[in-house]
Amino acid sequence: MPGRARPLPRAFYRRETTHVARELLNKVLRMxxxxxxxxxxxxxxxxxxxxxxxxxxxxxxxxxxMFGEPGHMYVYFTYGMHWCANAVAWHGVPGAGVLIRxxxxxxxxxxxxxxxxxxxxxxxxxxxARLTQALGITGAQDxxxxxxxxxxxxxxxxxxxxxxxxxxxxxxxRVGTDRLxxxxxxxxxxxxxxxxxxxxx
DNA sequence: GTTTCGATTGTG
DNA sequence: ACAATCGAAACC
Numbered sequence: 001m002p003g004r005a006r007p008l009p010r011a012f013y014r015r016e017t018t019h020v021a022r023e024l025l026n027k028v029l030r031m032x033x034x035x036x037x038x039x040x041x042x043x044x045x046x047x048x049x050x051x052x053x054x055x056x057x058x059x060x061x062x063x064x065x066m067f068g069e070p071g072h073m074y075v076y077f078t079y080g081m082h083w084c085a086n087a088v089a090w091h092g093v094p095g096a097g098v099l100i101r102x103x104x105x106x107x108x109x110x111x112x113x114x115x116x117x118x119x120x121x122x123x124x125x126x127x128x129a130r131l132t133q134a135l136g137i138t139g140a141q142d143x144x145x146x147x148x149x150x151x152x153x154x155x156x157x158x159x160x161x162x163x164x165x166x167x168x169x170x171x172x173x174r175v176g177t178d179r180l181x182x183x184x185x186x187x188x189x190x191x192x193x194x195x196x197x198x199x200x201x
Numbered sequence: 202g203t204t205t206c207g208a209t210t211g212t213g
Numbered sequence: 214a215c216a217a218t219c220g221a222a223a224c225c
Binding site for chain 3: 081082
Binding site for chain 2: 043045052053054076078079080081082084086099101127128129130170171172173174195
C-alpha cells in the first residue's frame, strides 16, 4: 500500500450514492486482524427511485442500517448462505448505499485462503459473497462504523480512483437494469466475472 | 399462516 | 444447467 492509510471522513459518505460509489474504487477495506483488500468493483443502490434496492419498499428490520448514519456498514444475508457488505451512503433521501463487489487482496492473504478453502488468488475476493467470506464479514458486523469503529474500516492509502471507471448494468437483478450503476477498475484481474443470466419466458 | 425468491456461488 | 439453503418479503 503506497502512503499511509487514513480513515475517510464521515462527510465522504454524505453525498450522492453514485458519486460515493465511484470514489470508493481503489480505497482499502481493512479488518481489525489486518486482512485488507483494495476495492475494485462497486454497485450503487439508490433511495426512492431504485426498484432494485432492498430499501425500495421502505424500512424493514433487515435494511434498517441503510436508513441510518452514512458511513456505517449494511450487511445482509442472501440465498440462504451468503453475506454481502455495503457502505451506507446517501444525501437527502435516506436508504441507500454502495455494494462492495470485489477486492484486490492486499494483506492477510493466508487468513483469506483459510477462510475460502483453497481457491486461486483471482477468486479469493472477486465477488460480493466471496470477499465477505475471505474477510470474515457476517451479520455480526451489520451496522459497524466504517469511519471510526474498531471493526471493518474503509481507508484511503493515497491511491486515487480510476480516471475512467468502467460502467455497466448491475449484476443479479431483474429490475432497474437500465441504470449503469456498476463500476469497476479497468483491466483489474480481481473484478468479478458477471455471469450472463438466462432469461426464461 | 403460507409461499416465493433472492444485490450468489460452486459444481456438472 | 442446476442445486445449495434459509430468512425476509410478498401474498392470502
